Amino acid sequence: xxxNNLNSSGNNLQYVMEEIDRGSFNLQMLSDVISKxxxxxxxxxxxxxxxxxxxxxxxxxxEYYSRLYAENEYDVLILDMPSxxxxxxxxxxxxxxxRIFFVIxxxxxxxxxxxxxxxxxxxxxxxxxxxxxxxVNRMKKESLSLKQIEAILEGYDICLKVDxxxxxxxxxxxxxxxxxxxxxKVDKVAKTLGLLLDNYExxxxxxxxxx
Numbered sequence: 001x002x003x004n005n006l007n008s009s010g011n012n013l014q015y016v017m018e019e020i021d022r023g024s025f026n027l028q029m030l031s032d033v034i035s036k037x038x039x040x041x042x043x044x045x046x047x048x049x050x051x052x053x054x055x056x057x058x059x060x061x062x063e064y065y066s067r068l069y070a071e072n073e074y075d076v077l078i079l080d081m082p083s084x085x086x087x088x089x090x091x092x093x094x095x096x097x098x099r100i101f102f103v104i105x106x107x108x109x110x111x112x113x114x115x116x117x118x119x120x121x122x123x124x125x126x127x128x129x130x131x132x133x134x135x136v137n138r139m140k141k142e143s144l145s146l147k148q149i150e151a152i153l154e155g156y157d158i159c160l161k162v163d164x165x166x167x168x169x170x171x172x173x174x175x176x177x178x179x180x181x182x183x184x185k186v187d188k189v190a191k192t193l194g195l196l197l198d199n200y201e202x203x204x205x206x207x208x209x210x211x
Contacts, residue, residue, distance in 0.1 A: 006035045006046060013049040017064050025067060045074070056087055065092050076193050085117060091125050099192055100127070101160075103135045106143035111152050118156065133159035133192065140164040160189050 015033050019025040034045040047068075051059070069077065079097070081090050094100055100121070104114045114134075121127045134156050136149060140163070150158055170176045 006048060011050045012047040014051065016047065016068060017059070020064055020067050025071070027071060027073060030068075030072060053082075053084065053087075056082070056089065060087075060089055062088065062092055065089060069093075069096070076195075085120060094121065094127060095125055097131065100132045101135050101189075102132050102156075103137050104149075106136050106139055106149060108144070111144070111149065114153065118153070129155050130157075133157055133189070135160040135162065137162045138164045159192070160186065 012033050012035060016025065016030070019029050019033075034047055036045060049056075079093050081093060084090070102114070102118065102121075104110045118132065121132065122129055134149075134153060136146065136158060139161055146158060146161065165171075167176055
């Protein structure tokens with residue numbers, strides 16, 4: 001919501017829940033309540049959620065998830081999951097997802113935590129390893145190598161590597177544009193999502209995805 005210049009006080013999800021409770025949730029209502037991106041990504045729509053952990057745990061339920069996921073006309077739904085794995089939205093969503101992008105940092109602390117989460121996904125929730133695409137974020141000279149990471153996460157696809165970018169703080173604060181020139185294999189991820197990227201090496205993310 002910050003990078004895409006959305007209203008940070010908005011809570012589309014709360015409004016959707018209220019409409020489902022009233023029995024008035026439909027595609028037109030969803031179209032009216034979503035937030036639209038105000039920069040270059042004009043094809044993107046967003047549903048924001050500013051609820052606290054307590055509200056997420058005690059107010060949200062599978063009834064809302066199932067209606068929201070099923071009743072839409074979008075080609076791709078991207079869900080940013082909370083880091084708390086036992087909020088019921090997490091297993092519900094991940095077990096129904098076609099692809100899961102699992103983001104790690106290239107250090108032993110992150111890898112140790114990742115193995116626990118991945119064990120939960122595959123052995124407890126019975127999610128196939130083939131659905132999991134591991135994203136290695138913030139790669140730099142001192143990081144673990146991809147070979148080391150692949151050895152620790154044996155059997156998982158390392159689908160994307162993102163190099164450390166010293167300009168990231170400025171981008172988050174609105175003083176620059178995201179670029180995909182420092183992202184390895186971004187075309188592979190686009191293909192996973194059914195997107196076509198033209199000349200992605202020289203484009204910003206907004207330009208490329210509009211293609």
